[in-house]
Amino acid sequence: MQKDANIDWKNLGFGYTKTDFRYISIWKDGKWDDGKLSEDNMLTMSESSTALHYGQQCFEGLKAYRRKDGTIQLFRPDENAKRFNRSASRLLMPEVPVEKFIDACKQVVKANEHFVPPYGTGATLYLRPFLIGVGHNLGVKPAPEYIFCVFCSPVGAYFKGGMTPVNFMITEEYDRAAPHGTGDVKVGGNYAASLLAHEDAVKKGFADCIYLDAKTQTKIEEVGAANFFGITQNNEFITPNSPSILPSITRYSLMHVAKEYLGLEVKERDVYVDKLDEFKEAGACGTAAVITPIGGIEYKGKLHVFHSETEVGPVTKKLYDTLYGIQFGDVDAPEGWIYEV
Ligand code: PLP
Ligand code: COI
Numbered sequence: 001m002q003k004d005a006n007i008d009w010k011n012l013g014f015g016y017t018k019t020d021f022r023y024i025s026i027w028k029d030g031k032w033d034d035g036k037l038s039e040d041n042m043l044t045m046s047e048s049s050t051a052l053h054y055g056q057q058c059f060e061g062l063k064a065y066r067r068k069d070g071t072i073q074l075f076r077p078d079e080n081a082k083r084f085n086r087s088a089s090r091l092l093m094p095e096v097p098v099e100k101f102i103d104a105c106k107q108v109v110k111a112n113e114h115f116v117p118p119y120g121t122g123a124t125l126y127l128r129p130f131l132i133g134v135g136h137n138l139g140v141k142p143a144p145e146y147i148f149c150v151f152c153s154p155v156g157a158y159f160k161g162g163m164t165p166v167n168f169m170i171t172e173e174y175d176r177a178a179p180h181g182t183g184d185v186k187v188g189g190n191y192a193a194s195l196l197a198h199e200d201a202v203k204k205g206f207a208d209c210i211y212l213d214a215k216t217q218t219k220i221e222e223v224g225a226a227n228f229f230g231i232t233q234n235n236e237f238i239t240p241n242s243p244s245i246l247p248s249i250t251r252y253s254l255m256h257v258a259k260e261y262l263g264l265e266v267k268e269r270d271v272y273v274d275k276l277d278e279f280k281e282a283g284a285c286g287t288a289a290v291i292t293p294i295g296g297i298e299y300k301g302k303l304h305v306f307h308s309e310t311e312v313g314p315v316t317k318k319l320y321d322t323l324y325g326i327q328f329g330d331v332d333a334p335e336g337w338i339y340e341v
Helices: 077-090 098-111 188-192 195-203 249-261 273-278 314-327
Strands: 022-028 036-038 057-059 062-066 072-075 124-134 145-155 166-171 208-212 220-223 226-232 236-240 265-269 279-286 290-299 302-305 338-340
Touching: 022 098, 036 098, 057 077, 057 188, 062 098, 072 098, 072 314, 077 098, 077 124, 077 249, 098 124, 098 145, 166 195, 195 208, 220 236, 226 249, 226 273, 236 249, 249 265, 249 279, 249 290, 249 314, 273 279, 273 290, 279 314, 290 314
Parallel strands: 166 208, 166 290, 236 265
Antiparallel strands: 022 036, 022 145, 057 124, 062 072, 062 124, 072 338, 124 145, 208 220, 220 226, 226 236, 226 279, 279 290, 290 302
């Protein structure tokens, strides 16, 4: 019999709810310990930890989905594990073995089973694995010790309205990532740097901002927490090709869905901000954002509307239904995408 988490599942936003257990493992003297579940949601660390001063940390985001029959599944956690390790290596942190990462996620979901939202509510259990440099240190160098933690929180839509279109603005004032910087890995510094641009966009009435490539300021890179895609007038699925965007697992999954399930042409290539007319539909995609239809994009004071500011375009809707169906176990998934908990 499931415990009742006493949550209004249908009205959940994207926020933190304290759950019962999180997984913690410590790296010390060159190796990981076995890791364990903990009921304590507070961490204690040296005041001189590199995570606090020099941003030596990385994180991931993935979800656990409740299927119609009540069982629970994870969506491509191995891809999150691999990206986590690319982020860790970029900041000279120890990698977490893929099996350890997936096992930690499964343990956390099982221990917090009653926080996995019921099927049909659209809500999910969001998992947040992270790795931080800790231990006594002062100079700019890698930490002597690390904490790997996975906590979870039940969540609803990231962008208000879920599958209703939202508007974004192009920021020319701020860049998210430099060509040889850390834009392609999931490290906290990228997000700290995006806070001001995000606040600016929200104050102007937009859901978030879209960044351009830092070098030429002519090409769309991505949204602060999601990748961009567009559907051309002749039904091609287009998504930016850039070394400074985060390689979104949702985006690569959508590329597969677009090609193999919907029969669309798929291209990863430059998307010029002054050529938005080539798209009849556009969207933002990510674990938290799922697929958020883009109503319009404001650039140089002019709002470019795609399909509609209020209605979801037909191709975006099909992409959403297929991906959502795979993630919740209603549509057959490609081999290796689903991990049962
Ligand atoms: N881009 C950024 C900057 C993100 O933070 C995220 C979220 O993880 C994404 C894109 C989407 O990536 P994914 O689909 O792997 O969640
Ligand atoms: C995600 O989609 O998992 C993210 O990490 C986005 C954001 C909440 C940082």
